[in-house]
Amino acid sequence: MCRNKKNTFFSIVIIFCSITMLHAQKASDEKIEIKIDSILALLTTEEKVAMCHAQSKFSTPGVERIGIPELWMSDGPHGVRSELNWDNWEYANWTNDSITAFPALTCLAATFNPELSKDYGVNVGEEARYRKKDVLLGPGVNMYRTPLNGRNFEYMGEDPYLASIMVVPYIQGVQQNGVAACVKHYALNNQELWRDHINVEVSDRALHEIYLPAFKAAVEKGNVWSIMGAYNQFRGQYCCHNQLLLNKILKDDWQFDGVVITDWGGAHDTKEAIFNGLDIEMGTGTDGLTTSTKNAYDSYYLANPFLKLLKNKEVSEDYLDDKVKRILRLMLRTSMNPNKSFGRINNIEHLNVAREVATEGIVLLKNENNFFPISPTKKLTIAVIGENATKSMTLGGGSSELKAKSEISPLQGIKARFKNATIIHALGYASGPSAYGRVIPSELDAKKLQQEAIEAASEADVVLFVGGLNKNHFQDCEGADRQSYELPFNQNELLNNLLKVNNNLGVILISGNAVEMPWLPKVKGLMQAWYLGSEAGHAIADVVSGDANPSGKLPFSFPKKLEDNAAHAFGELSYPGDSINQYYKEDILVGYRWHDTKKIEPQFAFGEGLSYTSFKMSNINTDKKTYAKTDEIIVSGNVSNIGNVDGKEVVQVYVGKPKSKVKRALKELKGFQKINVEKGASKDFTITINPSDLAFYDETISDWSLEKGDYIIYVGNASNSVSSTIKIRMN
Structure with a gap:
């Protein structure tokens, strides 16, 4: 009884504070509007x-x-x-x-x-x-x-x-x-x-x-x-x-x-x-x-x-x-705001945030026989192959080009972390310098670069291929689209030749886009490493060494081939158009919605990402089975870390509407929660879904419409990895 009174008191205080803040904000907004009118005059x-x-x-x-x-x-x-x-x-x-x-x-x-x-x-x-x-x-x-x-x-x-x-x-x-x-x-x-x-x-x-x-x-x-x-x-x-x-x-x-x-x-x-x-x-x-x-x-x-x-x-x-x-x-x-901060720049806190984002964003996609992590204490010979191991990725790309005070390359990061290893590097390929709006070919001898890389790989215990795209024109760059889905600069050929002399090879893919991967079955490991900024090399070394357990999940699907992507499935009028008009013929079926609904298996699915530990989800349920349109849907459960390393898992909740009166995707993301779970431990999760998020846009009324009937809730750790399904009903 006392606890209930105490909770009621705190609820009243919270409501009072919220109302007070709203009144204060309203008063502040009114003052701004009065100020605007006085200046305008x-x-x-x-x-x-x-x-x-x-x-x-x-x-x-x-x-x-x-x-x-x-x-x-x-x-x-x-x-x-x-x-x-x-x-x-x-x-x-x-x-x-x-x-x-x-x-x-x-x-x-x-x-x-x-x-x-x-x-x-x-x-x-x-x-x-x-x-x-x-x-x-x-x-x-x-x-x-x-x-x-x-x-x-x-x-x-x-x-x-x-x-x-x-x-x-x-x-x-x-x-x-x-x-x-x-x-x-x-x-x-x-x-x-x-x-x-x-x-x-x-x-x-x-x-x-x-x-x-x-x-x-x-x-x-x-x-x-x-x-x-x-x-x-x-x-x-x-x-x-x-x-x-x-x-x-x-x-x-x-x-x-x-x-x-x-x-x-x-x-x-x-x-x-x-x-x-x-x-x-x-x-x-x-x-x-x-x-x-x-x-x-x-x-x-x-x-x-x-x-x-x-x-x-x-x-x-x-x-x-x-x-x-x-x-x-x-x-x-902004400019006339008397309370604006002075700001800070290039301080250690900013570098730490950049490194943390980079580390948490790296996605582990393949890890055959636990290729990753690689122990930094072993006396290994590691061949780091690829131009992207040393190429600046803060330069180029168009208007997002940056002048970084420092940029740690992947090679620098690996050398700094793997002090007991012998690190050898070979370019393997060269793309040429970055230039907005045009391609400047490399002046280096492509055959010689490839041969040097093959020799380096043949001498190594482990090969790390650091390749992918870059910020050059026709790559990940403003002003033009890519012209091919495959890796540029003969990287596929290079990878195949490296694998012939050393199959203990992992790929660190640096890109902002999916790429075709004909070599995927042959490599032992694959990380999607993005453009990671100032602390790129340190973040990559953190994950490669096991200092950080990868917890990133793909924010987009990787189709096996370009035609498996929805925009490319309907011919040129869908992408890129006829230079005058373009028609989004896939409609709402973008990304995983297309792969799920059309049963086209992706190379890697939206939300997918591995860890150095293993997780198990259990006790998944909803707070009830029938809801009114004003009821929040509460999905709860438990995540257990059943491996040997502390790690983070992303619980993903998708919802589908079978027998809908309109075309729908099989399921759509409607909630997620990232949970840090120590080895051997378990943590509960609760994810709340607003019923309005289940509505579709009804073109007959030009507004949102929430259908009555059965819905399926899918809970898992990727769009293609579902641990539990629950049927609920909206009245």
């Missing part, structure tokens, strides 16, 4: 128009006469990009703009760890604040639709639920520093080929169920302060000024109160920009793109052409005022 039409477009490559003007500061932006979902010149894309060659490079977002997604996502956001936000940036252009949450997309490494995988859960703490972490996150690229920017004009046609259902949820979560749960439009068109309108995407969905339905920023050069028409939801125009292809022509930025669509329409009374100033109010709101949250 002081501005001339010319000053307001100037605030709606760039004044340099990465800034918009303030208003000097009344103390409104400039707004400064920077590329970098994985770190703050180095300084560029005012008017062109050349680097400014500053000496104080080196930063910590954090792992790419594919790696962050592979951690399945929202707490790490918050740490990541806080730390990259601190670096942006220290560099006096007001808007960090990231994170990216476009869906992984095809493994050929050159920009997949910047995104969070193929599942909208995973991306939605991981993006929110990232945003909150960045913005607590007084730096705006800018979620991109809104929307349907799922390929680089013809990205600047391709018109995407997709059903309303796929739009709302697959391609918008992470953006919606960023707005409604993350309270993101800015969003970047996409280059492509959607239903005949460019996404940077798209009536449906920006006005109807983003600003009306989701009540987004922040700023819509173009991708650089994403605006195409003054009136559409005015009326269809754009707030700030950046990078338009006038003289301001490449030269310092006087007044070039005044030629932007939201510059003099906008001002002329206003002065001729062809456009109401209400449209301008709405844009400026949003910009002022953004400034009061």
